[in-house]
Amino acid sequence: MAHRLVLKNFRLVDETMNRFGSVVVEDGRIRDLIPGPAPALSGGRVIDGGCLGSAGEPPALLPALVDLHAHFRDPGLAEKDAALPAETWVLQETWFLQETLESGSLAAAAGGYGTVVCMANTKPVIDTPEKAGLLKARSDALGLIDLYPALSLTRAMEGRELSGVRDLSRLPRSGPGTYVPRLLSEDGRDVAGDGIFLAALAEARRLGLPVSCHCDAGGAEAEAAKGAGQPREVWSRIEENQGTRRAIALGREAGCHIHIAHVSTGEAVALVRDCKKTVSPGNGPAFSLTCEAAPHHIALTGEDARRLGPESHGRVNPPLRTEADRRALIAGILDGTIDAIATDHAPHTQAGKAGGAPGFIGLETAFGVCFTELVREDGISLSRLSALMSAVPARILGLGGDRGRIAPGFRGDLFIADTAAARTVGAEPFKSRSRNSPFLGRELRGVVLMTIHGGRLVFNAPVGYT
Ligand SMILES: [Zn+2]
Numbered sequence: 001m002a003h004r005l006v007l008k009n010f011r012l013v014d015e016t017m018n019r020f021g022s023v024v025v026e027d028g029r030i031r032d033l034i035p036g037p038a039p040a041l042s043g044g045r046v047i048d049g050g051c052l053g054s055a056g057e058p059p060a061l062l063p064a065l066v067d068l069h070a071h072f073r074d075p076g077l078a079e080k081d082a083a084l085p086a087e088t089w090v091l092q093e094t095w096f097l098q099e100t101l102e103s104g105s106l107a108a109a110a111g112g113y114g115t116v117v118c119m120a121n122t123k124p125v126i127d128t129p130e131k132a133g134l135l136k137a138r139s140d141a142l143g144l145i146d147l148y149p150a151l152s153l154t155r156a157m158e159g160r161e162l163s164g165v166r167d168l169s170r171l172p173r174s175g176p177g178t179y180v181p182r183l184l185s186e187d188g189r190d191v192a193g194d195g196i197f198l199a200a201l202a203e204a205r206r207l208g209l210p211v212s213c214h215c216d217a218g219g220a221e222a223e224a225a226k227g228a229g230q231p232r233e234v235w236s237r238i239e240e241n242q243g244t245r246r247a248i249a250l251g252r253e254a255g256c257h258i259h260i261a262h263v264s265t266g267e268a269v270a271l272v273r274d275c276k277k278t279v280s281p282g283n284g285p286a287f288s289l290t291c292e293a294a295p296h297h298i299a300l301t302g303e304d305a306r307r308l309g310p311e312s313h314g315r316v317n318p319p320l321r322t323e324a325d326r327r328a329l330i331a332g333i334l335d336g337t338i339d340a341i342a343t344d345h346a347p348h349t350q351a352g353k354a355g356g357a358p359g360f361i362g363l364e365t366a367f368g369v370c371f372t373e374l375v376r377e378d379g380i381s382l383s384r385l386s387a388l389m390s391a392v393p394a395r396i397l398g399l400g401g402d403r404g405r406i407a408p409g410f411r412g413d414l415f416i417a418d419t420a421a422a423r424t425v426g427a428e429p430f431k432s433r434s435r436n437s438p439f440l441g442r443e444l445r446g447v448v449l450m451t452i453h454g455g456r457l458v459f460n461a462p463v464g465y466t
Pocket of ligand 1: 069071119187188344
């Protein structure tokens, strides 16, 4: 007997569709798409959109989101949370995990995500196919999301010798027990030496894998600005702009796919836009360029950082920028320069944040933030948002034929959103073990009600959620 799930009476939205209808998922894959009011559909579990939405609007059914950039801190070490009274450390030995594979996966599912790339800057660093494969196997056993651990470019992210990326081309591409990463990245730092960076890019080219570049190699100019006592907002801008230039130049030289992580300055958006004009399929070797923006850079500015504490709860790399930069990101989204939205979900303890640890959690708020800012404020269509958060990132990972769309044969990875409802961030406890969200207390439109992974319900919002 096939495992069957019927989702009827929804607004079906993906990158090419926005219409009323129903979807039948069988054995983990979308089997049928039925436009218009649902006929009598029987067999299996039924979720009726007519019983879910608020304000008489049918809720939206969308392909599950795909995140190109998250930190699950697993494997890792617990931190003592200095925000808790010292006695509790002694008496109860209270140690706090910023995140685990389990909590990160629950947070992702609650945010509408079905596929997540987690970065390699854990303890130990994910720098061999074996370590990546172990993490992948643990995630598969949980079954909440599809996790694709990224592989670092250099061993222990020390920038000295290549990571196990060299061994990847010797591994079979599929089969039981094999895991080939879909993205390579040194995440929080650039590889400093051009020679070793190019060697890693040559491996990426051979494997046909994208390399996500953090872009913070600011060179002499950024060092000079730092030395002259300039504020972070000045030298970090030079770092991002120079780092972006360098990643594009080296990617061109190596002929591989460069993916620029968390673009945040107007200049970096312009660099990507100009570069894309010169790259066309079949033009030279396999150089291609994509980029992502993070919800916090799309929605917040340095004003918010000052309110939250620029060196504590408002701190993130790259920093929250100016309103002009924020508008440049939105212009980049509108004209297609920005390909994808990625969370850079970065859990930290309260003590860590107070001490200046950079980054925000984002998996549980990304859809609401983007729906509120882009769809409600800037008139971007829900279909375009679905492309930015689902179909395009799936294609960047080489999974475009498998997920990110609502069409027969695609995976039954879907989520239900009430686009008429609003929710205050933090009103429900986060699934993430951390709570370092810059959106705490904000009311966001567009509420994730349910998430379906491989045809099975993995998140169901509590009653009274909206
Ligand atoms: Zn990151």
